Amino acid sequence: MSQEQGRPPRLPRGRFNAQVVNWTQMHDCYGDVDRVPALLERVDLEDNAEAWEELGYRLVLEHDLVFPVSSAALPGLVRLASRSARARVLADAIAEFRKLLDRHLQSRPVDYFAAYLDVLAAKEEYHWSAVLGDFTDDFYHLACPHCAVEVTIAIGDHGRYSAIRDWNLGDVDRRGLRPASFEELSGTGRWMHETAVRDGHEALADGIAHLFGKAECPHCASVFNIADEYTSANRPVLR
Known part of the structure; x- marks a missing residue:
């Protein structure tokens, strides 16, 4: 990795390093996390053949092998595609990889959950x-x-509930979650659930139904959608 003593690298500030992507988790074929966003910035500023060549082999290796950073770079390549043939070629190669990943999921591999997360990134x-x-x-x-109190949502073998966390007493005043029915799911949540069910991962599907379901606040008893509130609080805003 191109990191020194475990510290995350300093990434360039630019529109291709927007906070909607955590580049520090998106490594390329060399294990680097800082080169691809820098190269995207460079080819955006000038049609530099050397930068395009390096970007190409960091995103797509022989036999169409791609890496997590490839999917993260796809939106940037799409933005460049209208004025760059090189961007269109790379974008097409990465988009095709989405189909390969989905076929890999359907084969029910041992590393299913890791591949599932990769497909989410590719989407x-x-x-x-x-x-x-x-x-x-x-x-x-x-x-x-509604009341702004911090609520802990638990979804796992220990239970499926909302609670107020007390660091001495643990999760107190637990309220059971209300999972979403299949008919209530839509968009990303529906795709996530359908895919897990299709591939025979019932525990994952059940967890997703709870994550995209509703919780009751133990403090004010209001009911809210878990995924919506968690996404709103944690998804970075594209600037």
């Missing part, structure tokens, strides 16, 4: 790709949209 759902757990021991912390 540009970087938020859920970064924060989604496998629902064995998952906790999501958010503020109640």
